[in-house]
Amino acid sequence: xxxxxxxxxxxxxxxxxxxxxxxxxxxxxxxxxxxxxxxxxxxxxxxxxxxxxxxxxxxxxxxxxxxxxxxxxxxxxxxxxxxxxxxxxxxxxxxxxxxxxxxxxxxxxxxxxxxxxxxxxxxxxxxxxxxxxxxxxxxxxxxxxxxxxxxxxxxxxxxxxxxxxxxxxxxxxxxxxxxxxxxxxxxxxxxxxxxxxxxxxxxxxxxxxxxxxxxxxxxxxxxxxxxxx
Amino acid sequence: xxxxxxxxxxxxxxxxxxxxxxxxxxxxxxxxxxxxxxxxxxxxxxxxxxxxxxxxxxxxxxxxxxxxxxxxxxxxxxxxxxxxxxxxxxxxxxxxxxxxxxxxxxxxxxxxxxxxxxxxxxxxxxxxxxxxxxxxxxxxxxxxxxxxxxxxxxxxxxxxxxxxxxxxxxxxxxxxxxxxxxxxxxxxxxxxxxxxxxxxxxxxxxxxxxxxxxxxxxxxxxxxxxxxx
DNA sequence: CAAGGCACTGAAACTGAGTATCGTCCGCAT
DNA sequence: ATGCGGACGATACTCAGTTTCAGTGCCTTG
Numbered sequence: 001x002x003x004x005x006x007x008x009x010x011x012x013x014x015x016x017x018x019x020x021x022x023x024x025x026x027x028x029x030x031x032x033x034x035x036x037x038x039x040x041x042x043x044x045x046x047x048x049x050x051x052x053x054x055x056x057x058x059x060x061x062x063x064x065x066x067x068x069x070x071x072x073x074x075x076x077x078x079x080x081x082x083x084x085x086x087x088x089x090x091x092x093x094x095x096x097x098x099x100x101x102x103x104x105x106x107x108x109x110x111x112x113x114x115x116x117x118x119x120x121x122x123x124x125x126x127x128x129x130x131x132x133x134x135x136x137x138x139x140x141x142x143x144x145x146x147x148x149x150x151x152x153x154x155x156x157x158x159x160x161x162x163x164x165x166x167x168x169x170x171x172x173x174x175x176x177x178x179x180x181x182x183x184x185x186x187x188x189x190x191x192x193x194x195x196x197x198x199x200x201x202x203x204x205x206x207x208x209x210x211x212x213x214x215x216x217x218x219x220x221x222x223x224x225x226x227x228x229x
Numbered sequence: 230x231x232x233x234x235x236x237x238x239x240x241x242x243x244x245x246x247x248x249x250x251x252x253x254x255x256x257x258x259x260x261x262x263x264x265x266x267x268x269x270x271x272x273x274x275x276x277x278x279x280x281x282x283x284x285x286x287x288x289x290x291x292x293x294x295x296x297x298x299x300x301x302x303x304x305x306x307x308x309x310x311x312x313x314x315x316x317x318x319x320x321x322x323x324x325x326x327x328x329x330x331x332x333x334x335x336x337x338x339x340x341x342x343x344x345x346x347x348x349x350x351x352x353x354x355x356x357x358x359x360x361x362x363x364x365x366x367x368x369x370x371x372x373x374x375x376x377x378x379x380x381x382x383x384x385x386x387x388x389x390x391x392x393x394x395x396x397x398x399x400x401x402x403x404x405x406x407x408x409x410x411x412x413x414x415x416x417x418x419x420x421x422x423x424x425x426x427x428x429x430x431x432x433x434x435x436x437x438x439x440x441x442x443x444x445x446x447x448x449x450x451x452x453x454x455x456x457x458x
Numbered sequence: 459c460a461a462g463g464c465a466c467t468g469a470a471a472c473t474g475a476g477t478a479t480c481g482t483c484c485g486c487a488t
Numbered sequence: 489a490t491g492c493g494g495a496c497g498a499t500a501c502t503c504a505g506t507t508t509c510a511g512t513g514c515c516t517t518g
Contacts, residue, residue: 006495027474038497043476113346120345142407145386146379146414153378157371178371185375185414235466256503267468272505463516472507483496488489 003055007045009035014052015100023108050114053101057118060090064122068129076133077147077186080126081179084155087122088175091159095167102163123152147186154178232284236274238264243281244329252337279343282330286347289319293351297358305362306376306415309355310408313384316351317404320388324396331392352381376415383407 003011013034017026028049032042046052064083073079091098105111126148134140158178162171232240242263246255257278261271275281293312302308320327334340355377363369387407391400 028476029474040498041496044495047476049475113342116349117342117345139410141390142383142386142410145382146411149378149382150375153374154371157374161370181368181371182375257505258503269468269470270466273466276505278504459518461516461518464514465512466514467510467512469510470508473505475504476502478501479499481496481498484494486492488491 004045006035006037006041007055010037010042010045011052011055014049015104018053018104018108019100023104023111050111053104053111054114054118057121060087061121061125065125068125076130076144077151077183079133080130080147080151081183083126084122084151084179085172085175088155088159088171092162092167092171099163099167119152119156123148126151143186147182150182150186151179154182233274235264235266235270236284239266239271239274240281240284243278244333247282247333247337248329252333252340279340282333282340283343283347286350289316290350290354294354297354305359305373306380306412308362309359309376309380310412312355313351313380313408314401314404317384317388317400321391321396321400328392328396348381348385352377355380372415376411379411379414380408383411 010031014026014031017030017034021030028042029039031049031052032039035042046055064086067083067086068079071079071082073082105115127144130147131141131144134144155175155178158171158175161174162169239260243255243260246259246263250259257271258268260278260281261268264271275284293315296312296315297308300308300311302311334344356373359376360370360373363373384404384407387400387404390403391398
């Protein structure tokens with residue numbers, strides 16, 4: 001359902017005033033006055049002064065959740081990557097509003113914080129989804145956390161780039177590229193590990209300066225293999 | 230320098246009251262009264278009612294920043310992993326306070342939001358650090374974002390596990406395990422710093438399942454050394 | 459000892475966000 | 489016409505956070 005005309009007027013008045021005077025210097029009374037309604041009415045349409053900048057985040061989150069549960073992708077990470085496109089689509093389809101909000105959020109800490117919290121909700125949703133998908137495989141919780149964080153980070157990176165370029169280009173190729181990055185990065189973690197004794201899951205990480213001679217490296221590794229910690 | 234006795238009394242009063250009545254039901258007046266000082270004094274010691282729960286986050290962030298700039302690790306991701314240990318150390322060294330805060334944050338959305346914002350500051354610091362390190366190599370910004378997000382996610386995962394277990398065990402083995410996960414995941418994304426000879430500082434990070442036979446490992450490493458990417 | 463400076467505190471007034479309550483008005487169906 | 493429900497305005501209230509001013513103890517310096 002479309003937003004009511006009053007909500008619309010309030011949002012426009014708020015954005016205009018935030019732009020002219022700044023966020024902190026604008027009171028809810030000012031917004032209501034410009035929209036031609038009372039202060040009470042403002043709080044009937046928006047739970048807080050911040051929410052007027054981030055309307056329908058709840059609806060978008062619900063949409064993403066629905067997309068996830070309906071997903072037919074064959075791996076968790078692909079499903080989540082698929083779902084995150086919805087978010088970017090929403091931003092891209094009203095570039096005007098997104099850009100205005102981006103400039104505002106860049107200047108006002110309170111709004112930046114609000115946005116960070118919103119993003120965390122998506123990340124949590126992804127984490128829970130991937131966690132359920134992976135079940136109780138070893139390190140499932142850890143992998144879920146990492147995947148969710150990576151997908152969100154990729155999205156944020158692409159979105160910021162698009163916003164900083166004033167929305168001039170199509171952001172989806174960049175998103176696909178970034179998500180491909182994530183998917184390939186995590187592909188080797190998707191394989192189910194063989195279950196067996198616990199030691200089978202130990203990993204060894206060896207780091208050397210590239211300038212070291214191959215012999216030095218081989219010696220060090222040989223030593224390490226002979227004395228597992 | 231240690232916190233002043235007044236700050237200490239205020240913090241204890243606040244935590245006690247939050248525990249008894251709940252966060253929203255406790256006013257700053259209540260806290261100040263129990264601590265035996267005036268409301269003014271409260272705000273002289275803490276900028277907000279929330280901050281009494283998260284004292285020295287600024288100091289910790291500065292400490293992490295200092296550790297990063299002083300780092301001698303040979304790759305960005307290792308430096309960041311190194312830095313994140315400081316954070317977990319801080320949590321672990323007063324487990325009592327951490328646990329009390331954890332229970333509180335779990336119940337009060339406002340505090341949860343505050344914590345999310347704090348975490349985002351670390352992530353941003355890491356992102357900028359890795360970004361600078363990677364310079365203008367292709368996808369540097371994207372990789373920086375992903376690495377920062379992953380390291381933070383790994384830390385959060387370990388911390389949450391530790392807190393949920395009431396701080397019963399040493400969290401650092403789990404952290405090391407999680408960070409190794411991240412390092413191995415990103416090993417193919419690492420690049421060297423560009424000082425003079427680009428190749429001189431290249432590193433190789435190899436990860437193997439502990440169940441692999443030494444011969445298999447040696448073969449793989451030999452192959453890798455002969456064909457540097 | 460005295461005078462002035464400084465850090466800490468209390469008191470009080472103020473702004474503004476967010477909540478709760480009440481009365482009113484308008485549209486709409488029976 | 490009567491009843492009803494939803495949206496609005498007005499008002500008062502709580503509380504976080506800011507600002508200002510004044511008092512007090514302490515420490516230095518003459």
